[in-house]
Amino acid sequence: MAGMPGFFDVDERLKRLSELGDQLEAYAQAVDFEAFRSELEKALAYATGAKGGRPPYDPVLMLKILVIQAANGLSDERAEFLISDRLSFMRFLGLGLSDRVPDARTIWLFRERLTKAGAIEPLFARFETMLREAGYIAMAGQIVDSSLVAAPRQRNTKEEKDEIKAGRIPQAWTERPARLRQKDRDARWTVKFTKARPQADGTMPPVDIAVPAFGYQNHIAIDREHGLIRRWLVTDAAAYEGARLREGLLDPTNTSKAVWADSAYRSAANEDFLEKHGFVSKIHRKKPKGRPMPEATRRANNAKSKVRSRVEHVFAQQKARMGLFVRTIGIARAKTKIGIANLAYNIRRLVWLNRTAVA
Template sequence: MVKQPGFFDVKGRLARPSGLGDQLEAFSWTVDFEVFRPDLGQALAYSDGRKGGHPPFDPVLMFKILMIQTLNNLSDERTEYLINDRLSFMRFSGLGLSDRVRDARTVWLFRERLTEAEAIERFLERFDATLRNAGYLPMSGQILDATLVAAPKQRNTNAEKADLRAGRIPEDWQDRTAKLSHKDRHARWTLKFTKAKRQDDGTMPSSDLAIPFFGYKSHISIDRKFRFIRKWKTTDAAANDGARLREGLLDKTNTASGVWADTAYRSKANEDFMEKQGFVSKVHRKKPQLKPMPRHIQKSNAGKSVIRSRVEHVFADQKSQTGLFVRTVGITRATMRIGLANIVYNMRRFLLLERMNASA
């Protein structure tokens, strides 16, 4: 005999994930998603409905679906399936068992409209205002760094790579619309240097390993105390880290002047720029070529590393918790993907700090 569902069955089933610490439910309690509604409405520019047609889905609900997707590193199809499958996802989205779940195509179109409107920057600024209103002001200096974000590898010839680097569309692609739409013309190859692993015979290689890497690069500036991402930028993987410092990556609203970064940001141009802008450089100094590192510089760098290393925790959190990866084609969509990962990180960080303050 099949048991008929009772009125309180769903509520009882949801009580279990709540007791185990449902992160999405905590998001609903802590983050006011309604603050994004004005920016969503401006970016989407829906019609007033006088011409008829099916009314659009609630933009805040759709934005929450993007948060679910980003937090769990889901494809559009997997997002549709899991919202249908998981009660906790439905609860966070504000959907009931009888409500229609948005399909993968709808999720894709919603994200595309926001991407075309370049709205992600406004969303981060809006949530940053929420953080400031909650008392999380950037007042202790800032830390800069960048991390590589993988994208699907492109199988291009050397001639095609040369055309792409020169900003040209390869001749063979120009009349092949389908192929062109699947080719990422903005992602680049670079070498990722990593610590060499011990070999089978127990010896260590003489130098670090250089691993080919294809994709994009996420540049961020976090405040030293609270570790929220305050400024960010997306480039191809081969872009120089240090040059981004002069392209709006510094947070001028941070009341403390210290700027911490690794040796990739040490250059005369950057030092002069920071001095003119009123910042105090705490950037690591490079080892003199063919000479040992002076003792006092080595000690100074070690002290800076204690602070600078905090930014590595941000990247580790993004890659371990949200599986940061670019599935899309083109830097515009990659910027949207990385921007969503940044805002989800800030929300998770906000939730953690609020819990710590509540238990203090």
């Protein structure tokens, strides 16, 4: 009968999705998600079920949902809807049309348990092992940079801001627990400067453009050869990025000791640290204060920029395609969200590397 679904209609639709290039199908082919099971079970420590009750969803399935969220910039509610709506999402998760779909609350609780267990680092480390086993070892040096990740802006009074900076909770918040739960006391304001553009008459404005931002920073180190994130850290937006170089951000296993970074990372402390640990500094030099940039320094910085600019592609992917935005409260949850986003980026990058290797 016309309009009635046929027995093979779903299979035909999935086949067509594959022909069109289902990104999630490529993820499933490139990554053995079962390899994450041991870390997930260790972190979640689910009960045996001896006391009864509905069993929890499979942790690997739930991790895949977080990857879907990160890759598409989805909220928990939107993820629940699209998993129920899209055949490509169902296939990636191994769900049928009649299977139960985790609701938004279940997704939130799963991510919360990962956060409390500090599980994102072991999961990321497990994927790093998978990359190395596949032949994608860190090579040709590393590039370091950071990017602001926006969070919902807080509307606080000056007195409340002063209390937060002093490490205290404003009295009015302690009296209203519901309000306190909605206040992010870890995120910070910062100002990002953008070079001013020439005016219509060709003259340059006397000052650069200052753009205020609120949230966190994603500090990453990628390897030059493959463009994969090898190390990462999360701080509030106001933290000085240059100091993160000395806080475990560099990968000592890279086959080259060269380190590229912009001038924000140029300091005597960083140069001493790099030399002490056997790294070779390729960090941009700063313009002398009150004097023009020497021509030799300008040419050297331009040469370094051709390598260093590759890290900007990572942030462009995360912000434009993945819509990275922190919707959670507190740096611990932000770390999980950003860590999953870094993992999702690496999965996307791995798919591309595999495809180009075959080509």
